[in-house]
Amino acid sequence: MQQFKTTVLLIDDHPMLRNGVKQLINTVENFQVVGETGIGSECVQLALELEPDIILLDININGVNGLDILRQLRENNISSRVIMFTVSDDRDDIITALKAGADGYLLKDMEPEDFLQSLQQVMSGKLIMDSAISNIIVNYMRGEEHTTNQVHDVSSLTPREHDIFNLLVQGLSNKLIAKELNIVESTVKVHIKSIFKKLNFKSRMEMTVWYLQGKE
Template sequence: MTRAQILLVDDHPTLRQGLAQLISLEDNLDVIAQAGSGDEAISLAIKHAPDLILLDLNMKGLSGIDTLIALKRAEIDSKIVIFTVSDSESDVLQAIKFNTDGYLLKDSEPEELIEKINLAIQGEFVISAPLTKILARSLRPESKASSPLENLTQRELQNLKLIASGKSNKDIANTLGIAETTVKVHVKNLLKKLGLKSRVEAAVWAVEHKIGH
């Protein structure tokens, strides 16, 4: 089995070690390196090209956001997920603005954290459950999602409900008994109809409009 390689970036060594021990219990995950600063993270990311970078937000020196921006500019292909104690709306939205692949809270349950890490490696945008409503509240004033639900087909509505519940395209395909490529078409169509740009916006929109509840 090929193990996904992970780079941990946090200026607290004790936290890094604890996180590394948790991840090491998984057969499919491997902590390839650890960095205590943004500058070190950039150097190690270039050297190791990890599958995933777990990046602390509030670090001394180069901040998590500045590190995220620098990694993107360096064209690092790794998935980059913010891992922080901050549930601030401004922090969440700023991270998304600069194309993070996820935003997870440090008080996440171990099982949830491992699940989200695996989803992020597979290409899914991941976010801690408590932040979904924060996103919805923050995006509401600027929401472009004014199209009525009547514009969605029954199948597109099913896809939207499953996206809101955190399902990946593969999970949706298995649930509905259709091909994953078909799911991607449905998702693309429903995003266009609702005036949205991404799956995370669709999940937020669904929460706002109580879809599936």
């Protein structure tokens, strides 16, 4: 029986780094790098063609803003888990990535074993980010909640939306949610759009951080 592999697309304009990351990822038996590029204009098309499970995306790519690429990926309804993989720990970059739909935020100075563990975690349904970045996000959200009085009323969800919400905050992908609930992936996407609108969230990460913060 052929083993299912988690597929990865690398988007970074440094060939040596891409090569090193690819070699590192390919040392894990159930992971495979299926594509790579350092050209901003190729990113969305590659993602559409390859449909990878994970996209590792840098913020700066040959003069192209990786956050703009992230927005384009989401506008094209690409359901891959998009992880920002960058040297930038700038608060504005982190918050912008969060709002644009990133599923994680990792810094390039992390240890190789921690990096591989993070990739394993994202596919097992966990939110991944550096602890310092997590603190930045939580502090930002607390401040925004205070100034805007945003309401995240989970009771406004329908029973089906509530089922999907519970799986979303566990970190499950659209494909896994569809499989878990025995519905088609396109239906999951429609429900997620409604959930974000009702709960005033712009991304999975933003919603999950809020959920985890409430459980502390």
